[in-house]
Amino acid sequence: MLALNPETLKKLRRFRQIKRGYYSFLALMFLVFLFVIGELLINNRALIVSYEGELYFPTYTAFHPGTDFGLPYSYETNYRELKARFAEQGSDNWVLLPLVPYSANENHSTTGIFRPEPPSPEYQHYLGTDTTSRDILARLFYGTRTALFFAIAFTAAVYFIGIAIGAAMGYFGGMFDLLFQRVIEIWSNVPFLYMVIIIFSVIPDTFSIFFRIMVLLSVMVLFSWTSMTYFMRTETYKQKARDYVASARIIGASNTRIIFRHILPNVLATLVTFMPFTVIAAITAITALDFLGFGLPPPTPSLGELLKQGTSNLRTAPWIVMSAFGTLVVLLTLVTFIGEAIRESFDPKKFTVYK
Amino acid sequence: MSRLWRTGLAGVVLAGFLTACGGGSEEAQVRDNTQEVLDYYAAHPELFQFRTPADLPADLAWEDGMDLPDLGSPDAQKGGTQYGSIPDYPRTLRTVGPDSNGAFRPWLLDDVTLPLAHLHPDREFEFYPALATEWAVDEDTATVYARLDPDATWSDGVPITTDDFMFMFFFHRSEYIVAPWYNNYYDTTFSNITKYDDHTLSVTMKTNKPDFRYHILDLRPEPQHHYKELGDDFVERYQWRFTPTTGPYVIEEGDLVQGRSVTLTRLDNWWAKDKKFFRNRYNVDRVVLNVIRDTNNVFESFKRGDIDQFGLNLAEHWYEKLPNDDPDVANGYIHKSVFYNQRPRPNYGLWMNTSRPLLDNQDVRTGLQYATNWDLVIESFFRGDFSRMNTTSDGYGEFSHPDLRARPFDIDMAQQHFAAAGFANRGPDGILVNEQGQRLAFTITTGYESLRDILTILREEAAKAGVEYRIEVLDQTASWQKVQEKQHDIGFVALGVGVEMYPRFWDTMHSDNAYDDAFLDDGSINPERQLKVQTNNMESLANFELDQMIDVYTESSDAEEMLALSHQMLEFHHNYASFVPGFVQDFYRIGYWRWVKYPEFFNHRTPSLATELHVHWIDTELKEQTLAARAAGETFEPQIRVFDQYRVQ
Structure with a gap:
């Protein structure tokens, strides 16, 4: 079991005491858990098929052609139809479908015409369908999954690089500081969008979507860490001159220890306030790039695409924009509450008030 | 008080001083190219010839097209203001040169100016007179003789003469205008223009294609008096000058509001206003075009009554945003009309680059034909309103193929062909793989952001046949470049x-546009050939026999032979x-407020837009009445009409 030092335990206890932040954290973790097992909840593949006395679990396996279950076609089984067919035949065969039996990409129209359909529990389109009759809940779910994981990875990476370099600049000062400031100035003048365009034009389009997302992530991190260093640098400069840093140094603490154990907790307040903005920046950036055609190729579900569809069908299909907008609000509120709680619990100055 | 007066005086003096200065420098810049133009004519004696009326051939059969039916409706009323929108503020008022080919050009050139004679929209290649009162065609020499209407004047009152047609050649062939397409067209298409007198001319085309008269009668003159200052700075100098026009609409001083709106005004004493084919057209007095960038905002403006008409071609607009039970439609304030037209159709479809691996295989290509479910797109996305395109060239009357039909979506047929190409087994994701483990996957590139949903439908369906379509939506220019670069x-x-x-076949199918030196002299493939970029042969199609056919077709002047x-x-x-x-859209749909009137038959056969021929008019009384009724809650009979007199079954 991981042994935590009493100081950290105290901070974690305090975090738990801040109810709003703590419950937000739990809610977000629950969401993340749902996202991880997403294929079991929202999917057009059945969870279990019992056919001729044999059990099949198609969720994570290779595709089953229709012929596997006595259907006359060689492409992927339509499990919803299979279920209806089994029920009709009254045989012992059965199908267990996920809660939402649709994938994010399939056009499923109840009328034969691809148009936005309002939410209907009857067809299990709980949030309705989009302009080409794709299930909104499924698209929202997988779109948010991409955006959230992307944003978490992005924030973590940007904070790690930004904090390490910014703190080093502020702490060591002198030549190191001077040099790195120039490097950052030059680096931040490289146009980000052109770099993305150039890099994406040389990536063959045969690469998988996951790989493209990782490339996008690296490029965005590469060009986003610089702004974080400015805040870290000035804050560290300020804290470095304080008595507690001098005391720590006299005791013989190493530079790393002073930076990460003593200075960092004291500047956390500033950093945490930026966190929701970084998350938003990541989500909007992936959306914007998507729009320019340098993000994820269609039909990959994305929040940005749903928002765009929603705003252009505001009057005729308000459920599209409502679900996308609602999701963004919930997500960002959770992130903000968590950030606020982290700041309060990790701040050594116990009685400051966050305003 | 006195101080104010003194300041005012100082201002006047200063202004006078500036004017004096300006006058001096202005004069130095004023150019007159009359001599330059004459020198040019003299330097090109083959192209520009001067003769007398006595030199006209005696046996010419003059036509005037006056027996063709009228255009528009005799009920049309002149007057009123039409409100519309443009997606961007025009970047220039020039009709040629950089940036001139924008969404505003139809208002300056295409829909409003007059050529010698127009194609009659209801007839097959018959012409009605515009600038010419009569014309005569000499088939053997590919020459058209024309007599200009002596009434014809530019919008600034200057008469239109043969000189403006001579100048048109100078203008379009000159480097000043920075328009290579025009330079090339005027250089390679015509071989001669002859002036007989101020109102008689003839133009000769280099080859006598069956439609040569169309190219000649479609010529539109350029005002020589306006372009006196033509020079290297043409692009900047004429950027915001309104070119005198042969048509009815002008832009008056102060009607350009930079970045916001453009207003056009109808000439009260337009020279052609009482002519047979124009008297019922161009009825609106003022046309106000506001810049509204986003289509949704345009629609909302239309719905508010700020804009008179809105195109409802998309199913989304026709069925969802303005359905027949919408209060404004059901109460008869907004009318909806569908009009089936007849014209060559833009060839929407998937163009395969046959120089690519796999796509060079005949069986793969045929398989893809069967694996692409356009039928579902047409049925479900376009709601059955559009129809299937069958060849690259539909809508050319008898020149289109009478009974070729596009292959339907058929999974079994697709799989047979794929199996013949070595793709017999499906991989773990259901996509076919061959023995080398290669997946049957292709990228579809497009610039049509608004049509991306179509591709996602095709993608889902193709997966059933074992093909993966990866979709790449780029911006318009980038995608066009990618295709042009092959x-x-x-x-x-x-x-x-x-x-x-x-x-036309040469552009899209000839090997000239696919490879440099595609074939050796004996017709075998040149092993060292290189792909040719920046051409419209998007399939990299190169076939020796096809080349022969295209060459004969291009040279031919025999309609029968060309047809075959x-x-x-x-x-x-x-x-x-x-x-x-x-798919083919064989109609257009439009919604318009009750005060916009169209003829009883709605429109003529060929235009692609309801407003193209300007046969509509605005009933100002009806506008007041409708708005008052709408405010008071009175209703009218709803009008949703289908005009299928030109529908081809």
């Missing part, structure tokens, strides 16, 4: 087409299977 697997593109007599060849080439192309024909 970097694509499959391009989802359409080439726009005007009303022409017969389809056209059908043969379309058959070849169908069998080659490198183009999956998409």
Whole structure:
């Protein structure tokens, strides 16, 4: 079991005491858990098929052609139809479908015409369908999954690089500081969008979507860490001159220890306030790039695409924009509450008030 | 008080001083190119000839097209203001040169100015008079003689003469205008213009194609008096000058509000206003065009009554946003009309780059034909309103193939062909793989952001046949570049087409546009050939026999021979299977407020837009009445009409 030092335990206890932040954290973790097992909840593949006395679990396996279950076609089984067919035949065969039996990409129209359909529990389109009759809940779910994981990875990476370099600049000062400031100035003048365009034009389009997302992530991190260093640098400069840093140094603490154990907790307040903005920046950036055609190729579900569809069908299909907008609000509120709680619990100055 | 007066005086003095200075420098810049133009004529004696009326051939058969039916409706009333929108503020008022080919050009050139004679929209290649009162065609020499209407004047009152047509050649061939397309067209298409007197001329075309008279009668003169200062700075100098026009609409001083709106005004004493084919058209007094960038905002403005008409071609607009039970429609304030027209159709479809691996295989291509479910797109996305395109060249009358049909979506047929190409087994994701483990996957590149949903439907359906379509939506220019550079697997593109007599093949199918030196002299493939970029042969199609046919077709002046060849080439192309024909929209739909009136038959046969011929009019009384009724809650009979007199079943 991981042994935590009493100081950290105290901070974690305090975090738990801040109810709003703590419950937000739990809610977000629950969401993340749902996202991880997403294929079991929202999917057009059945969870279990019992056919001729044999059990099949198609969720994570290779595709089953229709012929596997006595259907006359060689492409992927339509499990919803299979279920209806089994029920009709009254045989012992059965199908267990996920809660939402649709994938994010399939056009499923109840009328034969691809148009936005309002939410209907009857067809299990709980949030309705989009302009080409794709299930909104499924698209929202997988779109948010991409955006959230992307944003978490992005924030973590940007904070790690930004904090390490910014703190080093502020702490060591002198030549190191001077040099790195120039490097950052030059680096931040490289146009980000052109770099993305150039890099994406040389990536063959045969690469998988996951790989493209990782490339996008690296490029965005590469060009986003610089702004974080400015805040870290000035804050560290300020804290470095304080008595507690001098005391720590006299005791013989190493530079790393002073930076990460003593200075960092004291500047956390500033950093945490930026966190929701970084998350938003990541989500909007992936959306914007998507729009320019340098993000994820269609039909990959994305929040940005749903928002765009929603705003252009505001009057005729308000459920599209409502679900996308609602999701963004919930997500960002959770992130903000968590950030606020982290700041309060990790701040050594116990009685400051966050305003 | 006195101080104010003194300041005012100082201002006047200063202004006078500035004017004096300005006058001096202005004079130095004023150019007069009359002599330059004459020198140019003299330097090109083959092209520009001067003769006398006595030199006219005696046996000419003059036509005047006056027996053709009128255009528009005799009920049309003049007057009123029409409100519309443009997606961007025009970047220039020039009609040629950089940036001139924008969404505003129809208002300056295409829809409003007059050529010698127009194609009659209801007839097959018959002309009605515009600037010419009569014309005569000499088939043997590919020459058209024309007599200009002595009444014809530019909008600034200067008479239109043969000199303006001579100048048109100088203008369009000059480097000043920075318009290579025009330079090339005027350089390679025509061989001679002859002036007989101020109102008589003849133009000769280099080859006597069956439609040569169309190219000549479609010529539109340029005002020589306006372009006196033509020079290297043409682009900047004429950027915001309104060019005198032969048509009815002008832009008056102060009607350009930079970035916001443009207003056009009808000339009260337009020279052609009482002529047979123009008297019922161009009825609106003022046309106000506001810049509204976003289509949704345009629609909302229309719905508020700020804009008079809105195109409802998309199913989304026709059925969802303005359905028949919408209060404004059901109460009769907004009318909806569908009009079936007849014209060559833009060829929407999938263009395969046959220089790519796999796509060079005939069986793969044929398989893709069967694996692409356009039928579902047409039925479910377009709601059955559109129809299937069958070849690259539909809508050219008898030049289109009478009975070639695009291949339907058929999974079994697709799999047979794929199996023949070595793709017999499905991988773990259901996509076919061959023995080397290669997946049957292709990227479709497109610039049509608004049509991306179509591709996602095709993608889902193709997966059933074991093909993966990866979709790449780029911005318009980037995707066009990619296709022009032949970097694509499959391009989802359409080439726009005007009303022409017969389809073009050389651009899209000749090996000249696919490779440099595609074939050796004996017709075998040149092993060292290189892909040719920046051409419209988007399939990299190179076939020696097809080349021969295209060459004969291009040179031919025999309509019968061309007809047979056209059908043969379309058959070849169908069998080659490198183009999956998409959809055809054989109608347009429009919503308009009750005060916008159209003729009883609604419109003529060929235009692609309801407003193209300007046969509509605005009833100002009806506008007041409708707005008052709407405010008071009074209702009218709803009007949702279908005009299918030109529908081809």
